Amino acid sequence: MTRVKVGILGAGGIAKVHTSILKKDERVQIIGVADIVEERADALAKEAGEAKAVKSLEELFDLGVDAVYVTTPNTMHVEPVLKCLENNVHVFSEKPMATSLEGAEQIRQAAERSKVIYNLGMNRRYASVYKRVKELIDSGEVTPIWLM
Numbered sequence: 001m002t003r004v005k006v007g008i009l010g011a012g013g014i015a016k017v018h019t020s021i022l023k024k025d026e027r028v029q030i031i032g033v034a035d036i037v038e039e040r041a042d043a044l045a046k047e048a049g050e051a052k053a054v055k056s057l058e059e060l061f062d063l064g065v066d067a068v069y070v071t072t073p074n075t076m077h078v079e080p081v082l083k084c085l086e087n088n089v090h091v092f093s094e095k096p097m098a099t100s101l102e103g104a105e106q107i108r109q110a111a112e113r114s115k116v117i118y119n120l121g122m123n124r125r126y127a128s129v130y131k132r133v134k135e136l137i138d139s140g141e142v143t144p145i146w147l148m
Contacts, residue, residue, distance in 0.1 A: 001026070001027070003027055004066045005029050005066045006031065006066070007030075007057075007063065007065035007068045008030065008034070008044065008068075008069045009069065009071060010070065010072035010073070010076075011033055011037070011040035011041050011043070011071075012040070014094055015033070015044060015071040016044060016047065018071060019044060023047075023048060023049065030049070030050070030051045031050070032045070032051055032053075032063045032065060033052075034053075034057060035053075035055075041053035041055070057080050057084075065089055066089065067089060067090035067091065067092065068080070068089055070084070070093040072094075077097065077098055078107060081110070082106060082107065082110050085110040085114040085116060085118060088114065088115060088116050090118075091117075091118050092121060093107075093118070094121050095121050095122060095123075097120050
């Protein structure tokens, strides 16, 4: 069976969650973990099993990843997502998509141009506060800023 070669960018807490889930999927091979803190990359690479610890997204590309999980801090999602899309590497990004409307628009446009898949993790979409906001938008009581 062909396995999807996955790289993890960012070796913090949420990266550990994704790694533990991905390890259970026989269709996935985690081949690299990148973090600017070498010790964290090393530790998570060991947890992943056969992964190599590296320092950058470019080094993940050099390993031959098919997809990258972007699990960097919130303010650092846009640049690596854009680089993945530009390099025809599938990308899963932790929420939020971006911390600015401009960054989100850059990702949207890049995803439209790209031939690979961009996926945004939205594990909170069914939380009561977000359901209520959706109800307010659907009812017309609130207009999202992007529609103004």
